[in-house]
Amino acid sequence: MWQLGTGEERARVAIVGCGGAGCNVLRRVVAPPNALRIALNDAVPPSIADVPTRILVSGASLQGYASMDEKSVPQMETDEEKQISAALLDRDVVLILGGLGGELGGWGMGLVGRVARILGDTTLALATIPFGLEGPIRRGLAEAQFRLLQRRVDGVVTFGNDPLLQVAKDLPMSKAFAALSAIMARPASNLPAALGRADVAPLRKTLARVKDWRYGMGVGREKHRCFVAVEEAYASPWFTPVPEEIRHAIVLMSVLEAGTDEGEILHEVQRRSPQAEVAWASLPHPPGDERTIVQIFAGL
Ligand SMILES: Nc1nc2c(ncn2[C@@H]2O[C@H](COP(=O)(O)OP(=O)(O)OP(=O)(O)O)[C@@H](O)[C@H]2O)c(=O)[nH]1
Numbered sequence: 001m002w003q004l005g006t007g008e009e010r011a012r013v014a015i016v017g018c019g020g021a022g023c024n025v026l027r028r029v030v031a032p033p034n035a036l037r038i039a040l041n042d043a044v045p046p047s048i049a050d051v052p053t054r055i056l057v058s059g060a061s062l063q064g065y066a067s068m069d070e071k072s073v074p075q076m077e078t079d080e081e082k083q084i085s086a087a088l089l090d091r092d093v094v095l096i097l098g099g100l101g102g103e104l105g106g107w108g109m110g111l112v113g114r115v116a117r118i119l120g121d122t123t124l125a126l127a128t129i130p131f132g133l134e135g136p137i138r139r140g141l142a143e144a145q146f147r148l149l150q151r152r153v154d155g156v157v158t159f160g161n162d163p164l165l166q167v168a169k170d171l172p173m174s175k176a177f178a179a180l181s182a183i184m185a186r187p188a189s190n191l192p193a194a195l196g197r198a199d200v201a202p203l204r205k206t207l208a209r210v211k212d213w214r215y216g217m218g219v220g221r222e223k224h225r226c227f228v229a230v231e232e233a234y235a236s237p238w239f240t241p242v243p244e245e246i247r248h249a250i251v252l253m254s255v256l257e258a259g260t261d262e263g264e265i266l267h268e269v270q271r272r273s274p275q276a277e278v279a280w281a282s283l284p285h286p287p288g289d290e291r292t293i294v295q296i297f298a299g300l
């Protein structure tokens with residue numbers, strides 16, 4: 001078990017939103033001072049006008065560029081790669097956001113991963129999986145993009161759109177997209193805040209040991225808040241149904257009672273996932289908030 005963010009220095013993080021879905025998540029992200037937001041898309045919609053760094057690309061060539069293996073082709077020759085690399089230059093960790101299944105974001109995430117790896121950064125992608133309703137073509141594209149992404153980044157956390165409908169039935173698709181974007185924005189905002197410079201190398205090792213990462217979030221109040229929050233995180237629609245298979249867990253908590261809640265939460269995690277090696281961080285707790293919030297990245 002290790003605690004994240006204990007050293008003086010913060011990790012320098014880039015949060016890169018790729019394509020329509022990625023930019024929709026990105027505009028909801030509240031970047032901590034050690035992180036900067038970067039949008040990569042084929043146009044700049046007004047919704048991301050406040051994102052300071054924007055990279056305009058066309059979707060057409062991204063698949064080909066992203067497919068170049070960084071070991072056999074370590075030079076960055078294309079304009080797209082040069083722009084991405086200029087934006088990432090002083091970063092330690094790159095968090096990549098996007099939806100699988102479109103023409104741009106799915107390949108764009110792979111290309112950002114390629115560039116970040118050439119620069120020596122630690123990389124984690126948060127990616128949505130299309131609704132079954134969106135059709136077999138998107139599903140096929142999403143699968144190909146997912147396989148490439150797994151080769152280009154240290155870890156991929158997937159968020160299926162279909163499981164969302166199990167918890168929010170009858171939601172129209174546009175509402176469901178917005179709901180999922182809001183859900184993904186929380187870990188995208190909080191993970192960078194938790195990371196110290198010293199965590200960068202061990203985090204990379206941890207991410208790389210597991211290829212399949214899941215996310216869960218839970219909220220608890222009053223006496224049994226820790227138990228309830230962990231229980232809810234484990235019951236999240238994108239979490240694994242087999243908790244005992246979790247080998248690595250990254251636990252972010254914002255607790256009502258510092259000094260007691262943390263231990264209780266970690267105990268609840270270890271009880272459910274005895275094999276898990278746990279990295280954890282305590283985030284600042286907003287004054288007046290009566291809740292204890294637990295977020296878990298689970299590596300299978
Ligand atoms: N969570 C979330 N998912 C979205 C949103 N928009 C689209 N998606 C999902 O992400 C997938 C990719 O869509 P986009 O990101 O819009 O596509 P793109 O990568 O910009 O590429 P184009 O198809 O060329 O626009 C879709 O198949 C949806 O499953 C959104 O606003 N939020």
Ligand SMILES: [Mg+2]
Pocket residue numbers: 019020102104
């Ligand atoms: Mg688009």
